[in-house]
Amino acid sequence: MSLKTHTCGQLRPEHADQTVTLAGWVHRRRDHGGLIFIDLRDRWGITQVVFNPDISTEAHKVAHDLRVEYVVKVTGNVRRRPPGLENPDLATGEIEVLAEEAEILNPAKTPPFYINEDSPVEEALRLRYRYLDLRRQRMQRNLILRHRVIKFIRDFLSDEGFIEIETPILFKSTPEGARDYLVPSRLHPGKFYALPQSPQQLKQLLMVAGYERYFQIARCFRDEDQRGDRQPEFTQLDLEMSFVDREDVMDLIERLFTAIVEQVSDKKLLFKPFRRLSYYEAMDRFGTDRPDLRFGMELVDISDIAAGCGFRVFAETVAGGGVVKGLNASGCGGYSRKQIDELTDLVKKFEAKGLAWLALPAPGGAAQVGEEGAVRSSFAKFLSDEQVQAIIDRLDGKPGDLLLFVADRPEIANEALSRLRGTLGERLGLRDPNVLALCWVIDFPFVTWNEEEQRWDPSHHLFTAPMDEDIPLLDTDPARARGQQYDLVCNGYEIAGGSIRIHRRELQEKVFNLIGLEMEDAKQQFGHMLEAFEYGTPPHGGIAPGIDRFVMLLAGEPNIREVIAFPKTQSAADLMAGAPSPVSPEQLKELHLKLDL
């Protein structure tokens, strides 16, 4: 940096009496008429520059014209600040630079929003002027964190014998999974490349190729609707290993993620080692395969008590093969009818028919079930005192608690209660943003029944291996077969998914057969894979953690746009550049395309 001798975050008392040159942006300007103070900012920090007309009238004149975000170069002497004038909020606060020369390298228009404070700004405006938004402390902090995480991953995996290999962005479309982004081919009229949804096939082929330990910080593309944790293009740590079982992959990832959290972030790990749940256990106890384990409030099955009780909704649900499950919203026993109605509206959004509730009065009220005022409830009056007490005991109900129940098909009861649990956890302040609860979910069902298509779909992807001992079940009872799949879950987000792959052609064909993929179609779509598998394929498996999501959690941000330099909006648009945009008729013609709008 020949235009500056030091950064704006560098100078300390030991630099006193040195002549230095700094360059950066005007962060703030304080004009006293005589003295002018400038907070000069660059990527490394802020340094106060003092312009005193007694030292240099020329420099003082320049300072008079300075405005926020001007780019300037200043040369001057470093000195310790006079006693009592230090600024403890600034890393460089013990010194200041007395300007002797100053040069405006580039003036700046008044920015459309504050850059020198992290005050709220409408997100559309931030995205339109993203290059200015990125100057702000919040974004700078997030992008630096992201860099440190990725650097850490590269170093860690390199030390573990992995090599980073780039795979193509222009690849082949396959109808499985998400919608592909397509790229028309000029040289092959009527044909298209697809941007990869992930380098899945390529990393498996690298295992066939004998690289044994591969990783990549890989950009992935999916043309689906956006969410706060989903962008059309996002970044995965893509990773694959040969001659391993699932314990090897999980062990590696567990060590990596533990080290990242402990060495790169200020968050606390709740579980060490990570907790493990089977898919069925996760569904049973939390109603979801990506539970937020920062708090309890587990789902409890009371179907046995509800069966044949006097409350017809309960009894008939159980009789019809459904379940009655509930949770204990501890301390919410004082909720008003209106508050409970709000919770009811929430579960109804997820197709539950209603929410049964039972509130236990706060301490000091009547004690025994059966006595006047012992409970408020939407259904207790239909049950015996013993049944009510059994339910309270089952949910460990204490005075002041609110017990909430959904009676429905298991999928609906789980979904509704899981959402309810999340909302209550948030409302009760149980989701500590400084804590990361990492857990493995394993033993997923190998396939799930697709009602509309009347066929089995792979739970993960179609190269995932079933558990060895469950292979016979593929012929007899596919629903009970488990896959060698593992998901890493953190605070209610799925942050990685992976599996041990099928490496034998017979088994792969058996799976194609099971999910109703004709061999002809399979050859058409995956011929290169099937062919490759015939040339000596090692047992292999891998995983793909989402970098954006994990950095979001490490940064404590509410969505992944905050950890992506140039993200897209919910409608997948770039508000800064104006993408997507129309193209010229000449471009279309060259690509052999006609628009049909």
Place this chain on the structure above:
RNA sequence: GGGCCCGUGGUGUAGAUGGAUAACAUAUCGGCCUGUCAAGCCGAAGAUCGCGGGUUCAAGUCCCGUCGGGCCCGCCA
């Protein structure tokens, strides 16, 4: 494809039930000011209330449509 929320000087907000000059903070511009660090004090300028239409004597406010942003359902192997 669907539901909900938001859009008012550059920025962030206020403007119940429609009522006359659209308020506040901050930024901007000018003046004063030699120890501030969110500098201070004085003054000025700055808004066709996202856009289009409608209801009404009267619309920032109510209705319809539309554009943009966000959250969510569907979707995301």
